[in-house]
Amino acid sequence: MAHPKDTRIKARNMYVQTRCAIPTISAALDVPEGTLRKWKGDAKQSGDDWDIARAAATMKGEGLETMVSAVIEDFTVMFQVTMEQVKEDPDIKPDSKVKLMASLSDSFNKMVLAAGRSAPKLNEMAIAMDVVKRLAEFIAGEFPQHGTAFQEILEPFGTEIVKVYQT
Known part of the structure; x- marks a missing residue:
């Protein structure tokens, strides 16, 4: 189906x-x-890189802290989507899900810590995410039978953490 130019x-x-x-x-x-994605790729080939334009627009209007926050926001969306995929995949056993969740939490924590160094106001969020990561690791090691319950609680709790600590 062809889309009007104004949609692009x-x-x-x-x-x-x-x-x-x-x-x-x-x-x-x-x-x-x-x-x-095709439109975005075609535009890049024509010299209009949407990602560069996005970064420039962010830096122009909002500065480093906002840009770092935007990166965290983008990563958080990817984190949540991946967590949802892990949660919904019936082929992944609960103990494996807990390990995957701990690994995802570790990646998220590292990203937030790095961002916190660039934007100090984000440091509180980094500490909160470190606590969540350590809890995921503790549950995976000591209480793997509670992996499903932890998984069920983690996603909505993550949303609460973002609300409390967002800049």
Whole structure:
């Protein structure tokens, strides 16, 4: 299905100016994610790199702290999507899910710590995420039978942590 040119322009603006993720743009404009990725790739080949434009727009208007926060926000979305995929996959056993969750939490924690060095106001969030990571590791090692319950609680709790510590 061909989409009007203004839909492509709206998609680019949503991506660059409001930092929407591809899945969000897809849902908002009723355009398949694959089509959006193709548009983005075609634009890059033509000299219009949406990612560079996005970074420039962020730096221009908001400065380093906001840009670091945006990176954390993007990573958080990926983290949540991956956690959801792990949660929904019936082929992954509970003890393996706990290990995957601990690994994801570790990656998230490292990213937040690095961001905290760049933007000190984010340091509190880094500490909170370290506590969550350590809890995931503790449960995986000492109480693997509670992995499913922990997994069920972790995602909504992560949302609460972001609300409390967001800059």
